[in-house]
Amino acid sequence: MKDDVLPPGVPLLTERCRTCTAAGCSLGRLGPDVRVAQHCYSRGERIDGNGAGFSVRIVSAGLAAASVVIRDGRRQLVCLHGPGDAICPLGPVDADCWAEALTATEICEVTLDTSCGSLLQDPALARHFFELAHARLERLSAHAILLGRMDGTERLCAFLLDMAARIGLRRGAGAILTLPLSREDIADYLGLNAETVSRIITRLKRSGLVRFPTPTECEIPDLARLETRAPIRMLPPQMAAPVAEQMETRP
Amino acid sequence: MKDDVLPPGVPLLTERCRTCTAAGCSLGRLGPDVRVAQHCYSRGERIDGNGAGFSVRIVSAGLAAASVVIRDGRRQLVCLHGPGDAICPLGPVDADCWAEALTATEICEVTLDTSCGSLLQDPALARHFFELAHARLERLSAHAILLGRMDGTERLCAFLLDMAARIGLRRGAGAILTLPLSREDIADYLGLNAETVSRIITRLKRSGLVRFPTPTECEIPDLARLETRAPIRMLPPQMAAPVAEQMETRP
DNA sequence: CGTGGATTTGATGTCAGTCAAGATTGGTGG
DNA sequence: CCACCAATCTTGACTGACATCAAATCCACG
Numbered sequence: 001m002k003d004d005v006l007p008p009g010v011p012l013l014t015e016r017c018r019t020c021t022a023a024g025c026s027l028g029r030l031g032p033d034v035r036v037a038q039h040c041y042s043r044g045e046r047i048d049g050n051g052a053g054f055s056v057r058i059v060s061a062g063l064a065a066a067s068v069v070i071r072d073g074r075r076q077l078v079c080l081h082g083p084g085d086a087i088c089p090l091g092p093v094d095a096d097c098w099a100e101a102l103t104a105t106e107i108c109e110v111t112l113d114t115s116c117g118s119l120l121q122d123p124a125l126a127r128h129f130f131e132l133a134h135a136r137l138e139r140l141s142a143h144a145i146l147l148g149r150m151d152g153t154e155r156l157c158a159f160l161l162d163m164a165a166r167i168g169l170r171r172g173a174g175a176i177l178t179l180p181l182s183r184e185d186i187a188d189y190l191g192l193n194a195e196t197v198s199r200i201i202t203r204l205k206r207s208g209l210v211r212f213p214t215p216t217e218c219e220i221p222d223l224a225r226l227e228t229r230a231p232i233r234m235l236p237p238q239m240a241a242p243v244a245e246q247m248e249t250r251p
Numbered sequence: 252m253k254d255d256v257l258p259p260g261v262p263l264l265t266e267r268c269r270t271c272t273a274a275g276c277s278l279g280r281l282g283p284d285v286r287v288a289q290h291c292y293s294r295g296e297r298i299d300g301n302g303a304g305f306s307v308r309i310v311s312a313g314l315a316a317a318s319v320v321i322r323d324g325r326r327q328l329v330c331l332h333g334p335g336d337a338i339c340p341l342g343p344v345d346a347d348c349w350a351e352a353l354t355a356t357e358i359c360e361v362t363l364d365t366s367c368g369s370l371l372q373d374p375a376l377a378r379h380f381f382e383l384a385h386a387r388l389e390r391l392s393a394h395a396i397l398l399g400r401m402d403g404t405e406r407l408c409a410f411l412l413d414m415a416a417r418i419g420l421r422r423g424a425g426a427i428l429t430l431p432l433s434r435e436d437i438a439d440y441l442g443l444n445a446e447t448v449s450r451i452i453t454r455l456k457r458s459g460l461v462r463f464p465t466p467t468e469c470e471i472p473d474l475a476r477l478e479t480r481a482p483i484r485m486l487p488p489q490m491a492a493p494v495a496e497q498m499e500t501r502p
Numbered sequence: 503c504g505t506g507g508a509t510t511t512g513a514t515g516t517c518a519g520t521c522a523a524g525a526t527t528g529g530t531g532g
Numbered sequence: 533c534c535a536c537c538a539a540t541c542t543t544g545a546c547t548g549a550c551a552t553c554a555a556a557t558c559c560a561c562g
Binding site: 182183184194195198199201202215 | 508510
């Protein structure tokens with residue numbers, strides 16, 4: 001189940017984390033200088049490294065976000081981290097800046113004892129770190145377009161499609177999903193405010209593009225139709241394909 | 252002169268490129284499987300790799316930007332690339348997406364013959380790629396805050412401070428710089444439009460925070476005062492220090 | 503069944519976008 | 533050297549989208 005949402009092409013560390021997790025061990029040993037520990041965080045909690053050595057944290061369950069809060073309290077969720085995603089340290093923008101659990105979240109922490117030492121010695125791991133950083137760069141770039149050039153409705157449509165692709169269950173031509181973010185969190189991710197998010201969702205409901213049995217349960221009757229409202233493609237090719245190809249073939 | 256603007260902590264490839272450039276050779280050899288070529292692009296031109304192998308391009312002079320244009324023509328400059336910055340391929344957001352020269356720009360292209368092959372074999376290079384990607388992540392994160400949570404004036408102030416830090420010349424408590432971007436480019440970088448940028452600049456001029464002898468020549472009389480108008484810190488510590496510490500000590 | 507937080511809805515204001523018209527600027531050729 | 537032209541930049545009037553403030557409703561939970 002959880003396997004479905006792992007992004008393709010990022011198997012190394014995530015695979016190791018999941019294997020370790022599945023085996024139920026809380027502390028594994030992957031090789032010289034590399035240790036894996038597992039942590040759990042509840043909603044709103046801040047996800048920090050233990051401080052010793054260079055560490056990378058991978059989400060194994062739940063949803064986290066890179067969160068920035070500037071002086072006057074304005075908050076921006078820079079990047080969402082679902083299962084399989086890496087949480088990199090964000091570095092020194094002069095603002096409060098951390099990874100934050102949006103729901104109950106399980107984290108695998110991979111620690112390299114000597115700072116970056118193993119990165120130098122294990123080329124495969126080094127390449128993997130590069131790919132993790134690069135995957136996030138691509139996500140962030142798409143998000144910059146969203147924040148800089150889309151209007152509210154487009155942002156919401158793009159967001160819902162993205163979430164559907166990540167955690168949605170396919171249902172005919174559409175999908176259903178449970179939004180793991182509050183309206184406030186969605187707003188802070190999309191650069192809007194909570195009331196505006198609510199209003200836009202109401203409009204999308206009225207136009208029949210989505211249904212919300214409860215505020216967190218979202219049904220998208222027709223993914224392709226919703227995609228026409230987003231100016232960039234959010235769905236992976238196999239989800240965006242026409243409905244006919246999605247249906248199981250019958251004799 | 253150009254040395255001043257090289258960001259700290261990214262010496263390896265950039266150093267190699269600059270050495271190569273300074274020596275006036277257009278094609279150097281850095282090691283097995285690694286070649287360096289030098290290219291020039293004029294304003295508006297698209298910067299592409301040669302397609303063969305895995306390549307990374309480093310700006311050695313001028314200014315480039317990662318540019319995205321979506322279906323209906325809206326354009327977003329995702330990230331600026333000054334001297335020393337790496338131009339990573341941005342990857343598949345479904346939109347036209349490329350690196351673009353904003354001024355005459357000189358590029359060092361580092362090509363690894365076998366796709367990522369050398370990355371696997373040269374740990375130092377691999378780590379350097381990771382650091383390049385990570386440095387850009389940090390920049391992009393700060394830019395997400397700008398696009399998502401700042402108003403127009405704050406964006407302009409943050410932008411001008413950032414440019415001052417990158418390409419400005421220190422002048423007492425302030426700085427002078429030549430903006431290498433048109434109003435349109437600035438707007439597309441900041442998620443605004445050209446008229447709004449112009450209006451905001453006019454307001455900043457009237458409030459005495461900046462002076463524009465010509466539309467591209469910018470004088471910031473007091474960096475610290477301008478920084479109070481930006482909600483996040485844009486200047487490196489040494490530039491942000493109080494004026495007294497900046498002045499040459501006299502006996 | 504009450505309580506508190508989240509969500510929705512409404513009224514109103516403001517900032518930035520759009521469209522349109524001038525003003526500068528820089529480059530070209532007479 | 534100056535006139536002209538095209539591109540860029542500035543300014544103005546108007547509009548629209550989103551934020552803000554406030555109140556009502558919904559929902560989960562004890």
